[in-house]
Amino acid sequence: MLRRPSARRKTESQELVINLVPMLDALVTLVSFLLMTMGYMAISAIETPAPMLAPPDDQVKELEKPKEPPLQLTAEFERDNTILLHDWMGSRVNFKVSPKDDPSEPGKKIFDVEEFHKKLIEVKGKYPKETQLILKPSPGVSYENLVTLMDSGRYFEKTDVVPENVREELAKARAQALAKLEQAKKEGKLLSMAIPGENELFSNVIFGNILSNE
Amino acid sequence: MNRSIRTRRARRKVKKDFELPLTSMMDMLVILLVFLLKSYSTSAVAFTTSGNIDLPKSATPEAPTEGMNLIIEPAHFAAGPDGKQQLIPGAILLEGNRIVEFEPPAPGDIVTPPSGADGAAAKPLINDHYYFKPDVVGGDGRILALFDSLVKEKEKAEFIEKNLPVEARSYVRQQDGSLPKDNKGNPVLAPKPFNGILIIHADKAVEYQLLRKVMYTAAAAEFKTFKLITKKDESTDAAKKGT
Numbered sequence: 001m002l003r004r005p006s007a008r009r010k011t012e013s014q015e016l017v018i019n020l021v022p023m024l025d026a027l028v029t030l031v032s033f034l035l036m037t038m039g040y041m042a043i044s045a046i047e048t049p050a051p052m053l054a055p056p057d058d059q060v061k062e063l064e065k066p067k068e069p070p071l072q073l074t075a076e077f078e079r080d081n082t083i084l085l086h087d088w089m090g091s092r093v094n095f096k097v098s099p100k101d102d103p104s105e106p107g108k109k110i111f112d113v114e115e116f117h118k119k120l121i122e123v124k125g126k127y128p129k130e131t132q133l134i135l136k137p138s139p140g141v142s143y144e145n146l147v148t149l150m151d152s153g154r155y156f157e158k159t160d161v162v163p164e165n166v167r168e169e170l171a172k173a174r175a176q177a178l179a180k181l182e183q184a185k186k187e188g189k190l191l192s193m194a195i196p197g198e199n200e201l202f203s204n205v206i207f208g209n210i211l212s213n214e
Numbered sequence: 215m216n217r218s219i220r221t222r223r224a225r226r227k228v229k230k231d232f233e234l235p236l237t238s239m240m241d242m243l244v245i246l247l248v249f250l251l252k253s254y255s256t257s258a259v260a261f262t263t264s265g266n267i268d269l270p271k272s273a274t275p276e277a278p279t280e281g282m283n284l285i286i287e288p289a290h291f292a293a294g295p296d297g298k299q300q301l302i303p304g305a306i307l308l309e310g311n312r313i314v315e316f317e318p319p320a321p322g323d324i325v326t327p328p329s330g331a332d333g334a335a336a337k338p339l340i341n342d343h344y345y346f347k348p349d350v351v352g353g354d355g356r357i358l359a360l361f362d363s364l365v366k367e368k369e370k371a372e373f374i375e376k377n378l379p380v381e382a383r384s385y386v387r388q389q390d391g392s393l394p395k396d397n398k399g400n401p402v403l404a405p406k407p408f409n410g411i412l413i414i415h416a417d418k419a420v421e422y423q424l425l426r427k428v429m430y431t432a433a434a435a436e437f438k439t440f441k442l443i444t445k446k447d448e449s450t451d452a453a454k455k456g457t
Contacts, residue, residue, distance in 0.1 A: 020236040027243040034250040042446035043263070045278035045413065050433040050440065139423035143416050144270040146425075147444055151272050197275075210429045 046150055048205050071130045073123060074208060077137040077149065081111045085119055093126075095119045111145060117152040121160060124201055128169035133202035136209045156199040170198055263415045263443065264307070266290045270418040272444035281411030281441060282367055284308050284432075286424065288342040288417045289319050304342050306360055306428065313363045317345040342417075344424050356431045364412075364435035372408050410438040 072088035081099035097116050099109035124130065133153050137146055156162055173196045181193065197203070263269070264285045285307040294300040301324075304316040323341040352358050412432045416425060429440055 017233070020240055024236060024240060024243070027240070027247060031243060031246055031250065034247070034254060038250065038254060043269075043278060044272055044274045044444055044446040045276050045441040046272060046274050046444060047276060048440050048442065050429065050438050137422045139421060139426070141422045142418065143420045143422070143425060144418035146422060147270040147272050147418075147442065151274060154274065207426070207429065210426055210433060 046147065046154075046205070048207060051206055051208060051210055070132075071123075071127050072134060073127075073130060073132065073202065074134040074136060075116070075149070075153065077111065077135070077141050077145075079138045079140055081109045083111060083116050083149075085116070085123070093123050111149060113148055113152045116149065117157070117160075120153055120201055121156070121163070124166050125163040128163070128166045131196075131200065131202060132204040132206065134206050134208035137207075150205050154201060154203050154205060155197075156201050162199075170196060170200060174198070266292075267415060267417040268419075269415065269443060269445045271447035273447055274444065278413060278441055278443060279411065281409065281413040281439075282309060282364075282371075282437075283413045283415065284428065286344075286414070286416040286420050286428065288344075288419065289316070289340050291338060291340075304344055306357070308360065308363050309367060311363070314350055314357055314359050315347070316342075317347055319343065342419065344420065351427065355427060356434055357427055360428065361431045361435055364432060364437065368408055368410075368435060368437075375408075408436070410436060411441060412437040412439070413441045413443060415443045 069088070071092065073093060074084075074086055074088070076084040076086075078084065083097035085093060085095040085097065087093040097112050097119060100112040100115075102108040102110045120133075135146075135150070177193060177195050181195075263283075264287050266287050267285065287305050287307060289304040290302055291299045292302050301318060303318040305312045306314040319340050319342055323343070324338050325341070326338045346357070350357060350359060414425075414428065432440065
């Protein structure tokens with residue numbers, strides 16, 4: 001009669017060991033490759049087109065003419081850190097943002113970026129279709145200040161309350177752009193165009209005084 | 215007696231089936247790999263910027279694209295051939311070549327901080343003003359040497375594109391994205407038009423006066439788009455800061 005194999009023998013079976021060495025080799029190679037090729041400084045770019053002279057009025061087709069004249073929202077950064085925000089004629093938008101005290105250096109005045117941003121949100125609420133902001137900095141404004149001012153004008157902050165009409169307009173513009181792309185794809189065309197973001201304030205920033213000798 | 219037998223057995227055991235514990239190392243490497251893959255940039259555009267410039271920070275999410283690189287570099291100290299630190303005046307560099315050099319800063323604009331506690335000399339601080347040497351800027355406001363170099367670079371880019379073998383050429387699309395076709399209905403292969411993108415890397419202390427001259431010169435040389443390079447700053451809440 002055969003005896004039932006004992007439980008003891010079962011436990012004595014050999015332990016399964018996975019050979020980790022080739023996997024470790026691959027991982028070490030991959031990690032060293034990533035470490036070698038990694039960029040340690042994240043870089044971004046602010047796009048700004050060169051201003052161009054507009055064609056004479058009679059050459060613009062009647063159909064292309066907008067019903068309402070464009071706002072031509074302009075921000076002038078003055079030498080004394082004052083910001084003037086106005087439209088082409090100064091009749092629809094006209095604000096003056098006074099400089100504020102530098103908290104880190106008593107007696108020094110700096111641009112009031114927070115107030116400038118608030119005014120831009122106000123203007124965007126009134127003219128939700130406008131996307132262009134023309135900058136006219138005075139010669140002494142530093143590049144660092146310019147970038148900060150451009151940043152505050154191009155996007156809504158996370159903590160901002162976006163007006164409902166602006167939100168709707170942005171969603172509409174986004175949907176239109178996506179539909180255009182989809183249509184082009186169906187027709188076999190390769191169209192490259194920017195899709196408007198959900199937090200764009202005045203995303204098209206142009207330097208308005210490059211060509212002048214002011 | 216008992217102890218010696220046990221020790222001998224233990225020693226024998228170690229010799230027989232000793233294995234390096236790799237699991238913890240694997241854990242560590244996998245975590246490192248995941249972190250590196252998460253923070254790895256997949257941008258196809260790779261370019262170098264000067265180590266002598268301090269870029270401003272921006273919260274803009276856009277990544278830089280391909281284009282011609284222009285660097286506005288301030289005056290700085292660098293080790294010369296004899297190993298001594300020497301003053302290198304500020305300059306405008308186009309695709310790595312020094313095109314325009316500014317006047318060296320006045321002695322009053324170089325401040326040497328006192329030596330550190332270990333006696334090592336601290337790096338001098340330079341208050342750079344970017345003054346052009348005479349005759350660099352023309353009567354119409356263009357930086358003449360820069361204009362010439364930009365035109366040359368543009369022509370070079372167009373020449374390269376024109377002389378590419380037909381197989382390497384790209385299809386040129388019309389404004390609506392469609393491909394122009396020849397009489398037989400085949401898509402037309404033609405040189406890619408010059409994209410006219412100028413990527414500007416400028417130190418954060420550069421004043422708009424200089425930036426405007428550079429942009430004006432570039433616009434005159436048919437560069438239509440400028441990309442201002444900044445350091446990406448996720449935490450920036452620009453509206454809360456004053457400048």
